[in-house]
Amino acid sequence: MSGLVKSSIARKVVMALSGLFLVFFLAQHFTINITSVLAPDTFNEWSHFMGYNGVVQFILQPILIAGVIVHFVMGIGLEIRNNKARAVKYKKYNGGANASWMSRNMIITGLVVLAFLGLHFYDFWIHEMDYKYIAGNAEDPTRYYAETVEKFEPFWRTVIYVISFVLLALHLWHGFASSFQSMGVNNKYSPAIQTFTKIYAIVIPLGFIFIALYHHFNPITH
Amino acid sequence: MRLNLKIWRQKDANSKGQMVDYTIKGVEGDMSFLEMLDVLNEELINKGEEPVHFDHDCREGICGACSLQINGEPHGPDRLVTTCQLHMRKFNDGDTIVIEPFRATAFPVIKDLVVDRSAFDRIQQAGGYISVNTSGNTVDANATPIEKEKADDSFYAATCIGCGACVAACKNASAMLFTSAKVSQFALLPQGRVEATERVQNMVRQMDLEGFGNCTNTGACEVECPKGISLENIARMNREYLNATVKG
Numbered sequence: 354m355s356g357l358v359k360s361s362i363a364r365k366v367v368m369a370l371s372g373l374f375l376v377f378f379l380a381q382h383f384t385i386n387i388t389s390v391l392a393p394d395t396f397n398e399w400s401h402f403m404g405y406n407g408v409v410q411f412i413l414q415p416i417l418i419a420g421v422i423v424h425f426v427m428g429i430g431l432e433i434r435n436n437k438a439r440a441v442k443y444k445k446y447n448g449g450a451n452a453s454w455m456s457r458n459m460i461i462t463g464l465v466v467l468a469f470l471g472l473h474f475y476d477f478w479i480h481e482m483d484y485k486y487i488a489g490n491a492e493d494p495t496r497y498y499a500e501t502v503e504k505f506e507p508f509w510r511t512v513i514y515v516i517s518f519v520l521l522a523l524h525l526w527h528g529f530a531s532s533f534q535s536m537g538v539n540n541k542y543s544p545a546i547q548t549f550t551k552i553y554a555i556v557i558p559l560g561f562i563f564i565a566l567y568h569h570f571n572p573i574t575h
Numbered sequence: 576m577r578l579n580l581k582i583w584r585q586k587d588a589n590s591k592g593q594m595v596d597y598t599i600k601g602v603e604g605d606m607s608f609l610e611m612l613d614v615l616n617e618e619l620i621n622k623g624e625e626p627v628h629f630d631h632d633c634r635e636g637i638c639g640a641c642s643l644q645i646n647g648e649p650h651g652p653d654r655l656v657t658t659c660q661l662h663m664r665k666f667n668d669g670d671t672i673v674i675e676p677f678r679a680t681a682f683p684v685i686k687d688l689v690v691d692r693s694a695f696d697r698i699q700q701a702g703g704y705i706s707v708n709t710s711g712n713t714v715d716a717n718a719t720p721i722e723k724e725k726a727d728d729s730f731y732a733a734t735c736i737g738c739g740a741c742v743a744a745c746k747n748a749s750a751m752l753f754t755s756a757k758v759s760q761f762a763l764l765p766q767g768r769v770e771a772t773e774r775v776q777n778m779v780r781q782m783d784l785e786g787f788g789n790c791t792n793t794g795a796c797e798v799e800c801p802k803g804i805s806l807e808n809i810a811r812m813n814r815e816y817l818n819a820t821v822k823g
Contacts, residue, residue: 443647453793
């Protein structure tokens with residue numbers, strides 16, 4: 354572990370690996386969520402599996418939470434160290450002349466996504482923990498679709514989700530391909546990785562936005 | 576042309592500096608940026624004022640001595656040139672030009688626009704060499720076959736002049752482009768493989784000790800590098816470092 358703290362390259366690699374892990378998770382999360390629009394019964398079935406399968410709950414979920422924590426703790430540490438590396442700032446710094454806004458503002462997009470995760474955890478994860486382990490309710494494989502749609506009824510929550518997904522897109526736009534460079538991959542496949550990154554950074558967040566808006570404008574009528 | 580200059584003036588390393596405004600007339604497009612500063616300094620000396628201190632040496636873009644953050648970019652707005660190769664024709668009559676020293680905690684200001692870049696020397700000394708006994712038994716370089724592609728990439732990496740523009744451009748003041756160029760020029764050649772493991776570990780360790788920031792792959796360094804050193808070198812250094820760490 355001391356190597357992780359001391360070496361700038363080791364820290365880069367940890368950021369890259371945790372980031373790629375989260376990118377992979379995002380695709381899996383999207384695959385399940387899109388069924389809430391396309392096939393509510395499948396959404397209920399898959400959500401129930403994710404909520405009650407022992408491997409998912411007690412092995413994969415802690416790994417995911419650890420991945421998120423490692424990524425943002427390392428990211429914030431990186432920002433603090435990098436600020437110290439230029440204690441006296443430029444009076445004029447033309448950052449836009451040589452690097453994209455996305456690459457220069459990963460801390461801003463990252464912190465917005467982190468704040469969103471706070472709300473997202475409150476909305477779904479804490480609710481689930483309460484439902485299953487505190488309130489001790491019985492299993493109900495049919496409740497997930499209605500609960501999800503209900504969450505998107507308030508306009509404010511839908512707006513926050515949409516804005517957060519836009520910031521997530523900007524974060525992915527730089528972060529996804531960047532993680533390959535950090536791990537030493539810069540070769541003939543790099544242009545393809547860049548293209549895939551841009552497609553992924555648009556399609557996945559846009560898909561999440563679509564799901565949020567779809568449920569907001571198609572509430573369950575009681 | 577007539578130009579308004581805003582120049583960082585700082586008496587010495589311990590003084591607090593400030594931006595000072597100057598107006599300069601009669602600047603010609605064929606002057607280099609440093610020649611424009613020479614004209615300004617002649618005027619200042621004639622008026623009995625302290626001239627603006629700045630680094631320069633060869634004035635033909637190969638020594639890496641000149642620096643300057645010009646309008647927010649190292650070596651100014653032009654690409655693949657050093658400040659001494661930057662011509663005043665790139666500016667317009669009446670322009671305001673902001674001139675600052677390269678900023679990094681690892682590059683402390685000595686005076687005005689002169690910064691201490693000896694951190695680069697110490698990174699180089701940590702491993703940027705090969706140990707060869709040259710006392711009477713030097714082997715001809717061409718006796719060792721080397722793939723053309725690798726020899727070319729090594730040469731391109733070796734064109735780094737160590738000016739520090741990569742650090743100055745990087746929002747994180749990272750020195751990874753410089754360090755990776757120096758690692759790469761040896762890593763690609765059979766003579767450099769012998770000490771490759773220790774070299775990358777020692778040079779990266781020294782780079783971190785000097786207080787440079789961490790690379791976040793913005794790519795600003797590659798764009799601003801007067802020699803066009805590629806980000807491929809940073810990826811190669813990362814691979815070298817990971818391999819060295821795994822090997823122990």
